Amino acid sequence: MSNYQLGSEYAKQQDQNDALASYRNRFHIPKDKHGKEVIYMTGNSLGLQPRATKDYISQELEDWANLGVTGHTHAKHPWLHYHEFLTENMAKVVGAKPIEVVVMNTLTANLHLMMVSFYKPTPKRYKILIEADAFPSDKYAVESQLRHHGFDPKDGLVLWKARKGEELANYDDLETILEAQGNEIALVMIGGVNYYTGQFFDFKRITQLGHKYGCMVGFDCAHGAGNVKLDLHDSGADFAVWCTYKYLNSGPGSLGGCFVHERHAHNIDLNRFAGWWSHNKETRFKMRDEFDQLPGAEGWQLSNPPILSMAAIRASLDMFAEVGMEKLTKKSKHLTGYFEFLINELNNKSIKIITPSNLEERGCQLSIQVKNADKKLHHQLTEAGLISDWREPDVIRCAPVPLYNSYQDVYELVEKLEEILT
Ligand SMILES: *Cc1c(COP(=O)(O)O)cnc(C)c1O
DSSP states (O other): OOOOOOSHHHHHHHHHHOTTGGGGGGBOOOBOTTSOBOEEOBTTTSOOOBTTHHHHHHHHHHHHHHHGGGHHHHSSSOGGGTTHHHHHHHHHHHTOOGGGEEEESOHHHHHHHHHHHHOOOOSSSOEEEEETTOOHHHHHHHHHHHHHTTOOHHHHEEEEOOOTTOOSOOHHHHHHHHHHHGGGEEEEEEESBOTTTOBBOOHHHHHHHHHHTTOEEEEEOTTTTTTSOOOHHHHTOSEEEEESSSTTOOOTTOOEEEEEOGGGTTOTTSOOOOOGGGBOTTTGGGOSSOOOBOSSGGGGOOSOOOHHHHHHHHHHHHHHHHHOHHHHHHHHHHHHHHHHHHHHHHOOTTEEEOSOSSGGGBOSOEEEEETTOOHHHHHHHHHTTEEOEEETTTEEEEBOOTTTOOHHHHHHHHHHHHHHHO
């Protein structure tokens, strides 16, 4: 393991030796009211803006100004096929084949579209299993699907809970649930990296377990995409959805991503909601044809997409392609390990990291539980120029993002935290 050291000299040294250090300059770093760059630790909520994003969007505005409707075919990056410019790089980020990936809609909308196809309840098999601390939107979405099909969430929603006194979900418990109710569960839908604890689940293990009991298996990768090395194809999962405004730095409310495993790519019998963008590209504009389903994830698109948002995603994905998830996660593990080391060295009895200490079971986020704290602590941190994220009742989430956070950031973060806590 790493020989982390205390003191600011070590942080400085690490930044000097960091092969990815220069990427920080390719982002806009927000400043506090004194004009000093903040310590931005909330890339898990809204990633920072790459400096290149403006140019990518300007290009489309210019083409729109100069070309009007002919931009669909004659823009520098023709709008008609714009989503295809994103597919290959997005597929690399999530470990999928291009046919399995599409950028479209937003996360929760995509989750519903996926459930139209992969949640097909019968009177005997109708339940949906999610992790107990699931992100609220995911929970609301699956509950509304249960109701939509005439089931009561009180009975139909199965929660995979952490044991009493523990924070993390345990795989043995998942097995126990599936052993007992597997034949009643239609869908297993898990937040791939839990937004609250930062626990990164074993996709393959969960998928194999779910499939063993005949369930469909899907993942919400909102906190996984661009943060951890995902192998969606190899995991065998049936579907996955994610957003691009967190670790993928594509701007507030930007479009989401969607994965449908290759084994479903040509299954036109799979029920789904359709629109003209799910129709064969060759004949889409004849407008009179019988519906002709596009194969692969593209076949779940509905509308012609917002190009300005896609331009921002393209700007970000070009940077991810340049760096690659391999190098990115290598730095990420070291940087977050350093963060963990400094926190542990504080020896402060009132704080506890609830994120797994195993590097394979987490991304860059550490969730720190502070005994008897309330939101006042979060205000104090913000006043000190430290942008973190507060979750009730007592957890601060901090995510040192390897593309733009430095070792110095982490050092100062822990220093400030110590000042405020003592
Ligand atoms: C951020 C996040 C969402 C947000 O959903 P939107 O539809 O993009 O607003 C949903 N689920 C999870 C797990 C998230 O982390």
